[in-house]
Amino acid sequence: MDQVFKALADGTRRRLLDRLHERAGQTLGELCEHIDMTRQSVTQHLAVLEAANLVATARRGREKLHYLNPVPLHEIQERWIDKFERPRLRVLTDVKRRAEEAMTDKPTFVYVTYIASTPEKVWDALTDADLTAAYWGHSNVSDWQAGSRWEHVRTDGSGIADVVGTVVESERPTRLVTTWASPDEEGQEDRHSRVTFDIRQHADIVRLTVTHEDLPTERDLADVSLGWPAVLSNLKSLLETGRTLPQEPWLVPSG
Template sequence: MQVFTCLTVRVQPDLDKVFKALADPTRRYLLDLLREDNGQPLGELCRRLDMTRQSVTQHLAVLAAANLVSTARRGREKLHYLNPVPLQEMQERWVDRFERPRLRALSAVKHRAEEAMREKPSFVYVTYIESTPERVWEALTDPDTTAQYWAHRNESDWQQGSRWAHVRADGSGVSDVVGEVVEAVPPRRLVTTWLDPAGPEDQVPSRVAFDIQEYQGVVRLTVTHTDLADEQAHRDVSGGWAVVLSNLKSLLETGKLLSMDLRRKP
């Protein structure tokens, strides 16, 4: 009984700090960044969060106080590492003892489903544009601008949950792509679903994410097209995105379009 009492006194304050650290979405995102790439310096974390060094340092201090983040020196740099031990202690205290068999079964189902989803090909394209995030965002969402470099008008109010359409700029009013705005955070991130309106009724939409980041005085635009139907679809969008994004870059940097046929998807 004495041992149990001592453990209770020791653990409870640590758990309070863990819950406080996890209550903030920015700190949870910091942990996600370290989970993806452990051992990052402060400067890289600041860039990924688009926050000042002081703000990120304060968040890291809360995580360190909860023992969720540890640091190590590499030359003049201080590297930050995710420490999962407190989370494991929480799981052992409240979850494993009571629900371990059922949760293991659910986890196995989840992993199998995720593996099946990962079988669908995806496409990622990164380009660097001498512009601003605001201008790049406008170029992706303004119908008149998209008509110039894409031969299609991207039409929507760009609110989460709204419909959007990729309408031919030839005046026919035909939409080659329709979908829904999944996420819109101007001028940083836009996520939409993509469907062929002439396709089968049971088609599964693909998804396109535009991530706009300031990078060393220019803009890094990352386009991620996921949930493609098959390898043929991957080949189709690979060529299309390269042409469209090269034309976008030329328009924003020089005011001129490239000499190529844009009457194709995407």
């Protein structure tokens, strides 16, 4: 365990682990592309990670491929994190996030709705491509694993995605966090917003809280303030009655 903590104490080694989390099976050359140091130095850092069992390697011909081994991290979680109450840790994280949020001028939209359903069904309604197509007019497509890409794809057969992003957190059936961006802004992280779905059992019903934060402008806030209530009303109708609303609510004139 001491070797693991020693390996994680260095920022470069943490960056190497992040890169392997993003894409497994990278060569030394690929890992060096975004690390501003010599190949010899990167090799030394990888040796420390291998010694700590945080990185595993395999040969493919003459190439040596590197893979993240999450087992030691899982052991740290079990020994040092799981013994504490996760809800309390999450509250502290949310307090920190909201405090940081209050220090920025980026607007945030929060919407709460109550649905006569189960957390599992609400989760599936947010992540299943066919269900989202039924009430949203787009299919949400991903494997919904943390770190994976997701797309909000049109249902007209064009395959065009109007929104893309990354799955930040995925804890079925209670919490899903994703980043949002238009396809042409996918590489511009300062233009990305963030959506959190908190799904909680509330007596015999479900309380769904949607928080859309880091919105670039007040115009974006105005747009999502109209969009989210419409989409979530259609979701609620589908789960409670088996039918979507007779007309897409986002097409109804607001005035």
